[in-house]
Amino acid sequence: MKCATGEFYHDRETFADRLYCSEDTFAVADGMGIGVGGKVAAQKAIELVDKYRPFTSLEDLETFFKRANRKIMEEIDRLGDRHMAGTTLSVLSFLDGRFMVGHVGDSRIYLLRDGKFKLLTEDQISYKGGKKYVQALGIEWNPQVVLREGETLKGDLFLVISDGVVEVFSDKELAELIDEDIERSANRILERYRSANPKEDLSFAIVRID
Numbered sequence: 001m002k003c004a005t006g007e008f009y010h011d012r013e014t015f016a017d018r019l020y021c022s023e024d025t026f027a028v029a030d031g032m033g034i035g036v037g038g039k040v041a042a043q044k045a046i047e048l049v050d051k052y053r054p055f056t057s058l059e060d061l062e063t064f065f066k067r068a069n070r071k072i073m074e075e076i077d078r079l080g081d082r083h084m085a086g087t088t089l090s091v092l093s094f095l096d097g098r099f100m101v102g103h104v105g106d107s108r109i110y111l112l113r114d115g116k117f118k119l120l121t122e123d124q125i126s127y128k129g130g131k132k133y134v135q136a137l138g139i140e141w142n143p144q145v146v147l148r149e150g151e152t153l154k155g156d157l158f159l160v161i162s163d164g165v166v167e168v169f170s171d172k173e174l175a176e177l178i179d180e181d182i183e184r185s186a187n188r189i190l191e192r193y194r195s196a197n198p199k200e201d202l203s204f205a206i207v208r209i210d
Helices: 037-052 058-079 171-176 182-195
Strands: 002-008 017-021 025-033 085-095 098-104 108-113 116-119 125-128 131-134 146-151 157-161 202-208
Touching: 002 017, 002 182, 017 037, 017 202, 025 037, 025 157, 025 202, 037 058, 037 085, 058 085, 058 098, 058 146, 085 108, 085 157, 098 108, 108 171, 116 171, 182 202
Parallel strands: none
Antiparallel strands: 002 202, 017 025, 025 085, 085 098, 098 146, 108 116, 108 157, 125 131, 157 202
16 A cells, blocks of 8 residues: 655645545544634644544444544633634545545545546535535534445555645546556646645645555
8 A cells, every 4th residue: 555645735834734644544634713723623633543543444433533523622622712613534544455434524535446536525515694614523512424435456546635626626637637656646636736826725645555
């Protein structure tokens, strides 16, 4: 299993994406909120992924998300009322020839297999009064967790990416940038993303199953 990563940000001080890569688990957290709260929430989410992985089943992964939600809420509470914040979290984990996905928010996980590019997550977005609301950890007690699993095949390419991707690429355009040379693929994504002058930051990992 190999991994290549990329990051794009306008301002390092306000950058609230956090990326995680290990031998069996990959994740992206995209913090949101007032002040430093978003960065704190995203960082806490990634620290918890590192602490509790590897995940042994979808039930284990769902339990982790519930635990992480409580701990992120506690972390934000310590900052005080001026820091209403939370974070999306998308986790891809591997065990014994299978992959597991756990997801809250609007970052995305894709699978490219045999030329077919499949979205494995759901954008948990709603609109009320003309405002956009994204489901996140650290904000409500029982966020809905998207869970999915399947077998892995040699040559599978997974993409874990924050929500800035939807501003610049269609799924078709994104799939055309990815191939088995994952380092080159990561560079392509970054170059195309930068050239589009995006308003959103971006973090991603491409994982290849060897």
